[in-house]
Structures are given as C-alpha cells and as structure tokens.
Amino acid sequence: MIINERKTSAIVSSVIWAPTTIKEALAKKKKFGTEAEYISSGTLLQLQWENGKKVPKYLISLEKIQELRAVEEQNDELVIGALTSLASCRKHPFITKEETNLLAEAVAFIAAPAVRNRATIGGNIAGRVGDVIPALLALDAEVTVQNEEKRYKQALWGWFINQADEQGILTNVHLPIYESTQNVHRFYKKVGRREAFTAAIVTVAGYIKWSAAGELICVRIAVGGGDNVPQRLLQTERLLTGKQHSSVNWKEIYTSIIEEFIPATDVFVSGEYRKKIAANLIISQLKL
Numbered sequence: 001m002i003i004n005e006r007k008t009s010a011i012v013s014s015v016i017w018a019p020t021t022i023k024e025a026l027a028k029k030k031k032f033g034t035e036a037e038y039i040s041s042g043t044l045l046q047l048q049w050e051n052g053k054k055v056p057k058y059l060i061s062l063e064k065i066q067e068l069r070a071v072e073e074q075n076d077e078l079v080i081g082a083l084t085s086l087a088s089c090r091k092h093p094f095i096t097k098e099e100t101n102l103l104a105e106a107v108a109f110i111a112a113p114a115v116r117n118r119a120t121i122g123g124n125i126a127g128r129v130g131d132v133i134p135a136l137l138a139l140d141a142e143v144t145v146q147n148e149e150k151r152y153k154q155a156l157w158g159w160f161i162n163q164a165d166e167q168g169i170l171t172n173v174h175l176p177i178y179e180s181t182q183n184v185h186r187f188y189k190k191v192g193r194r195e196a197f198t199a200a201i202v203t204v205a206g207y208i209k210w211s212a213a214g215e216l217i218c219v220r221i222a223v224g225g226g227d228n229v230p231q232r233l234l235q236t237e238r239l240l241t242g243k244q245h246s247s248v249n250w251k252e253i254y255t256s257i258i259e260e261f262i263p264a265t266d267v268f269v270s271g272e273y274r275k276k277i278a279a280n281l282i283i284s285q286l287k288l
Contacts, residue, residue, distance in 0.1 A: 016059045022067070022169055025060050026148050029167055032058045038126070038169060040083055041118040068122070068171060071095065080173040082122025086110060086132070089121055100175050102186045102205065106135035109190045122170050128160070133230040134205035135188050136173065137222035144172040157232050184209045187285040191277055192225070200225045201269050202277045206285060214244050223278045228263045233282075235260045240286070253286065254279050 016039075019025040029036055036058035062068060068083040071092050078100055080089070089095050090107040110116060110124075110131050124130030125143065133156075141156040147168035154162075156173075178184075185208045192200030202225040209218040219237045224230030236256040240248065263274040 014055055014057065014059050016061055018061045018064050020064045020066075022065060022146050022171065025062060025065065025169060026146070026167075028058070028060045030148060032060075036060055038062055040120045040123045041085075062122075062169065073177065076177055078175040078177055080121055080175070082125075082170050082172060083120050084122075086116040086119045086121060086124065087113070089132075090116065097177075098181050099177050100139060102135050102139055102188055102207075103132070103175070106132050106188045106190075106205065109188070121173055125156070125173070126170055128229050129224065129227055130230075131190060131200050131203050131224070134203045134222035134224045136175075137230060137232055138186065138188070138205035138207045138220050139175050140207070140220060142174040143170055144174065145169065146171050160229055160231075183211065185285070185288060187288075189281045189285065190225075191281070202226075202263075202274050202281065203230070204278055204281045204285075206282065208286065210245060214246060216240050216243050216245060216248075221282060223257075223261050223282070225274060225278075226263060226266055226268070228274075231261070233257060233260050236282075248286070250283060250287070254283055257282055 017025075017028050019028060025038070029038070035056060037056040037060070039059045040062050062083060065083070068081045070079070070081045071084055071088070071094055072079050073094055078094055080095070084092075086107045090104050092104075095101070096104045107116065111119065121132065124132045125136070136156055142153055143156050143159055144151060144153045145159070145168040151171075153174065186206065188205045189203070190200045191202045202223065204221070204223045206222070207218065207220040208216065210216050219240045221233045221237055222230055223233060233256075236253060239253060239256055257279040258275050261275055261278050263271045263278075265271040
C-alpha cells in the first residue's frame, strides 16, 4: 500500500495499491468496488482530477503487471499489451509494418513526447475519448478483457456500445494482419492542438479497400474528438460498400456523415462545426 498526495483544486489523499498480477488487481477491485479505480500512467485521470472530477478513495495501479506490456504477432493478428506506451506504439517494429502503421501514424499526433512516454494504449482506450481510438476502430481492433469470471475478446466498437466492463481489466488490443495491402487506403486526420492534454476538436480515420475492378469492398470510417466517444459511421460505410468509386454520390455521403455523427457542443466549438469539419476531412480522403 502506498499513500499518495495528488493536487487537483485541493490536496487529496488516495490509497494506491500496486498488484503484480491481474488476479490480485481484480481481487482489490472486488473488495473496494465503486470506491476504487484502475490506473496505469494516469495522464488522462490527472487532467480529469484537475478539472474537478472526484478522486477515488482507492487507486489500483496496473503498472507492475508485466504481462500487460508484451507486443507479439500471433497467427494472423498483432497483440498489443494494454500497458504498452504510446511512444512504443509509434516505434515498435511490429506496429510500424504497413498493415498496422496507421496506429503509429496516429500516435505521432497525440500530445507531446513526454506524455507519450507515460501514456498507454490501454489507458487511451479506457478513457473513452482518446485520440488513438478512431485509428483502432478503422483498423478493426478487438480487445481482450479479464474479469473475475472469464477472459473474453470482443470488437472494440462493441466494447464501447455495450458499455465497458467496469470490473474487468482491458489486457490486450488485437489488430488483424491482412495478407495483402494492395488497393488499400488508410487515413488518420486530426484537427486540434497536438500539445494539449485535451482531446482534438475532430479526429477521423478510415480503412478503404477496393477490388481490381474499382468496387469498394471494405469500408470502415471512424470519427471522434473533444469529449465525444469515438464512433464508427456504419450507415455511411453501408452506403459506400459495393459501389464503384467512380459512381459514388458524394453529396449523399456528405449528408450521411452530417446526420450520423452527433458530437457535443463544448466551450471550444459547436457540434455543428465538428460535423462539417469531420465530413470535409472524410470526403477529401475518400476521393483520393
């Protein structure tokens, strides 16, 4: 047990536990329930605390659980441990391969180097508004979660839709490794201040694959930014899939993006502004 003082608007004290195994961490969470919260590097939580979010009585640090740090190629997928730093995601030779390099590209636009050295991919996902999430959604990422009852794997998009398992620990991120990278276009675009802790105004990412005949056979588009939980634009994807690139009705696609993306308005920008920026960014990439 470690007693730690953190400064937000006032000095608060939290009890920090540092288990060395997933089993031990889950036991602590079961014992303390809603009074406890998992933490890795704490970069996002620190910002939230400084902005007035209540600091939990107990913090369960995952930083000493070594099995959460591995990056491995397993059969047809890349498995990234949740405690892998964003800096490692930017440079790791497995991640910078063509199939998954979109993740490395996205990380380059997140915060400053000092933050990337501390922040983890699991923490970025668990915060639910991380700028890396749209890239992971575009890459069709899955996550593995361990709770007291079982260890299960599900699509990252589904994990967001069904609400995150608050008792479980996100242990790994899985990215498919495709055999062919021909006729594929991936993109990641961010509008916002890179140096800021706060999420971008708008972040978009996509994966587009077409046949030799020019038919769009796989389309994944994701968008996020601000305090908005990133989302897949499933309706827009359906409108594009199966179409010849040359016959796409771009006005229809623009309208679909505007209708489907429902961002919040905050003190910085309006939701309508976010909609238009996202639609213009996505259309510009789809037309390439």
